[in-house]
Amino acid sequence: MRAGEALERLSAEGPLVHHITNYVTVNLVANVTRCTGALPVMAHAAAEVEEMEEAASALVINIGTLDEALVESMILAGRRANRRGIPVVLDPVGAGATSLRTETAGRLLSGLEIAAICGNAGEISTLAGLAAEVRGVESISGDPLKAVRLAAEKLSATVAATGPTDYVSDGERVLAVRNGHPLMGRVVGSGCAATAVVGCFAAAGGGDAETVANALAYLGRAGELAAQDATGxxxxxxxxxxALAELxxxxxxxxxxxxxxEAA
Amino acid sequence: MRAGEALERLSAEGPLVHHITNYVTVNLVANVTRCTGALPVMAHAAAEVEEMEEAASALVINIGTLDEALVESMILAGRRANRRGIPVVLDPVGAGATSLRTETAGRLLSGLEIAAICGNAGEISTLAGLAAEVRGVESISGDPLKAVRLAAEKLSATVAATGPTDYVSDGERVLAVRNGHPLMGRVVGSGCAATAVVGCFAAAGGGDAETVANALAYLGRAGELAAQDATGxxxxxxxxxxALAELxxxxxxxxxxxxxxEAA
Amino acid sequence: MRAGEALERLSAEGPLVHHITNYVTVNLVANVTRCTGALPVMAHAAAEVEEMEEAASALVINIGTLDEALVESMILAGRRANRRGIPVVLDPVGAGATSLRTETAGRLLSGLEIAAICGNAGEISTLAGLAAEVRGVESISGDPLKAVRLAAEKLSATVAATGPTDYVSDGERVLAVRNGHPLMGRVVGSGCAATAVVGCFAAAGGGDAETVANALAYLGRAGELAAQDATGxxxxxxxxxxALAELxxxxxxxxxxxxxxEAA
Structure with missing residues (x-):
């Protein structure tokens, strides 16, 4: 689905997007979701995540600050989302940096049907089994174009690697998204924001490569507009x-x- | 207590307002408290909440991202606050959306003396036993005027329902607060901010309907001023x-x- | 190390600064770290903090919203940091306000080698064994100049007390830092931001008094510049x-x- 249609549907329907996410960027993620036109809810307790899924139109799982209890809730919520047939979007924050993160990403990917994965080049390269360096939650090295295609094929999901150019693949084609601004990389949580917008667009149009690429292009276009007036x-x-709200x-x-x- | 007197007292005395709250809007809640003139503290560990209450002038309980351990701390803190005679203010975030939230709100209301409750129309309608729809933490439907009066009577507390017009009732009279701006509804956490300001005013003037209405009017007036320069x-x-700090x-x-x- | 050299190293090397911190100001702390040129990572799970330390160049421990599990992770991470010889910086948020906070600060100080401690006058006075009042997380009274010297001597660490004038001591000399602006004291998390910048500078230059004073002066100078355009x-x-990013x-x-x- 293209950006115009996705945004019109989000504004008209206000679907609920459920995030199980980290406490560092949670406020930005919620506001990004709201500006896009969807309704965000952040709920992590095992006692309520399944019930919350019943009202949700998409589930976004972000492992930015994970611990054991949170992973259990992610799996409970993800299974219910799968049963209901709503898209699940994963941000494998820090995969490649610690074995807890790499293994948790693997556990979520093997236990759930993930519609789309959105991370940085290092994280996606890690999931693809390619050489990569992830320092904390920052990508130091990784080959995003090669990684998205390989990861998408291996994991049977749409895969996006965000960066100066974003790459999105469904395992066959690779789309390059050239919207954006360097200031996006200087804000903590821009990657989480990207995954949030992908989750919103997935609520409207599903997790195919075109929809994911349109989500990232919309976010990048908003970044271009914002940079015109920003001083840092x-x-x-x-x-x-x-800019997200205005677009x-x-x-x-x-x-x-x-x-x-088309990138390749 | 009216807004002028409440704000003068807060600036002069800098009372401590203890929040047990969610991790989505906690930073906004703390800054709103600080701008109003009170001193915020966020502390949730069962091992310290009772001791923290000894220095506090009001306790604000917000169930936006709750789990079992947090609810226990809310009850410990609330009991100590009740024993000390300081006002307890409750934001029943998402009551009506999941049974965990609806039941937790009920548990807090039956186990503690709550001076004031502040939520959206759907949440307050849920507490009043009226038909309502709460999608995540957003009110989709509910009758705020009817709900505040009924909930206040049923729960023996001042009850506020925030929205385009805020309604506040003590079970007899209903006050309508017509300050505010539509952008307030576009910011994640504006409801939490409202409850925070009610908590600050309660620290100065208690939880009666006039004080609560003045708190919401002050917040809305600040919103009107802020909207003059905002671009989204x-x-x-x-x-x-x-604007809150300046007022x-x-x-x-x-x-x-x-x-x-007077609304009715 | 002086500010110019520290900032040049941070920009050139992008060292990882690991924060185990509170959920109130965590986003500000991460963004401050990023603006300074370092790469922030927030990770608290006992299962990964030691591994995260292997890639880190400094560890910042902030007890702003602590509970038992978090303290265990702080100790695990701190021991690994000590073994690797990277500096550990402590912000004893709320020490003096509750016994949990005072005792946790003491436990961390006795169990770990802390390079630098950064708090407000009341918190540092508490650590020094001097009379002080801490209301929640705000310093109401305390003698910062006396406290930093005494605490530094007693605890064998560099100690900073932030406030209108910041004082920094290694137990012998005391440096006064006179940069800054009153608006810094009106923002929730300015103390946490100070400790974060100290952590970044420590990653580049270690935890000696000159480096800590330069970190605080840089933060204060950025505050002076920011205040020129701020309306609150x-x-x-x-x-x-x-301003931090630009400097x-x-x-x-x-x-x-x-x-x-030199202050004394």
Whole structure:
């Protein structure tokens, strides 16, 4: 689904997007979801995640600050989401940095049907079994184009690697998304924001490569607009939210500015 | 207590307001408390919440991201607050969305003396036993005017339902607060912020309907001022904090701009 | 190490700074770390903190919202950091306010080698065994100059007390840092931000008094610049991040504006 249609549906329907996520960027993730037109809910207790899934239109799992109890809730929620047939989107934050993160990503991928995975080049390279360096939650090295295709094939999911250029693959084609601005990489949580927008678009249009690429292009386009008035990463963040909300409210001219192309 | 007196007392005395709250909006809640003139503290460990209550002038309980351990701490803190005679303010976030949230709100209301309850129309309708739809933490339907009166009567507390117009009742009268701006509804945490301000005002003036209405009117007035310079929900939030701080520092002309009236 | 050299190293090397911190100010702490040029990672699970330490260049422990499990992770991470010889920086948030916080600070100080401690006057006075009042996490009274010298001597660490004037001591000399702006004290998390910057500078230059004083002066100088355009505490925070990033990117003229002097 293309960006215009996805944003129109989100504004019209206000679907619930359930996030089980980290406590570092949770506020940004919730606000990004809200600006996109969906309704965010953050709930992590094993006692309620399955019931919350009954009302949700997508589930976003982000392992940015995980521990054992949280992983159990992710699996409970994910299974219920799978049973209901709503898309599950995974952000494997820090996969490659510690074995807990790499193994948790693997456990979620083997135990759940994941529609789309969104991470940085290092994280996706790790999932693809390629050489990579992830320092904390930052990608130091990794080959995003090769990684998304290989990971998508191996994991039977749409896979996106975000960076200066974002790459998205369904295992066959690879799309390159060239919207964005360097300030996005200076804000803590821009990767989590990308996964959140992918989750919102998936709630409207599913997790195919075109929908995921359109989500990332929309986020990047908002970043281009925000950068015009920002004086640094601090002022960029609120302006980015403003731009997301403005594009979501008036998506008419948006698609002409999205730079999505076949990469290979 | 009216807004001018409440804000003067808060600035003069800097009372401690203890929040046991969610990790989504906790930073906003703390900053709102600070801008209002009170001193926020967020502490959730069962090992310290009772001792923290000894220094506090109000306790705010927000169930936005609850789990079992947190509820135990809420009850420990609430009992100590009741014993000390300081007001306890409850935000029943998501009551009506999952049984965990609805039941936890009920458990807190039956086990503690709550001075004031502040939620959205759907949450308050749920507590009042009226038909309502709460999607995640967002009110989709509910009758706020009817709900606040019924809930206040049933629960023997001041009850506020926030929305385009806020309604506040003590079970007899209903006050309507008409300050505010639509951007408030676009920021994640505006409901939590409302409850935080109610907690601060309660620390100064208790939890009666007039004090609660004045707290919400002050927050709404700050929203009106912030909206003048905001270009969307992202830039609105920091400007809202600025306006809260400015009105708190110079409350002289504030009350003339507050729109509180008998609703029924 | 002086500020110019520290910032140049941080930008060139992008060292990982591992924070085990509170959920109130964690986003600000991460963004401050990123703006300074280091790479932040927030990870708290006992299952991964030791492995994360292997890649880290400094560990920052902040007890702002602690519970038992978190303290265990702090000790595991701290021991590994000590074994690797990387600096450990402690923010004893709320020491003096509850016995849990005072005792936890003591437990960390006796079980770990702490390179630098950074808190407010009340917290540092508490650690020094001097009379103090800490209301929640706010310093109400305490003698910072006396406290830093005494605490540094007693605890064999560099000790900083932040406030209108910051004081830093290694047990012999005391440095006064006179950069800063009153708006810093109105933002929730400015103390946590100070400790984060100390952690970043420690990753580059270690935890000696000169390096710690330079970190605080850099943060204060950024506050002075941010205050020029801020209209209150809300707009101050993003501008503060912008100023930190700008000074980090171009540290050439910075040191001429730092006001560090021998205090006693």
């Amino acid at each position: 990463p601090g002022t960029f963040e609120p302006l980015w939210l403003d 979501a409210a008036s998506p008419a001219g948006l698609e002409a500015n999205l730079r999505i192309e | 929900p992202g830039t609105f939030e920091p400007l809202w904090l600025d 708190a520092a110079s409350p002289a002309g504030l009350e003339a701009n507050l729109r509180i009236e | 505490p809300g707009t101050f925070e993003p501008l503060w991040l912008d 980090a990117a171009s540290p050439a003229g910075l040191e001429a504006n730092l006001r560090i002097e």
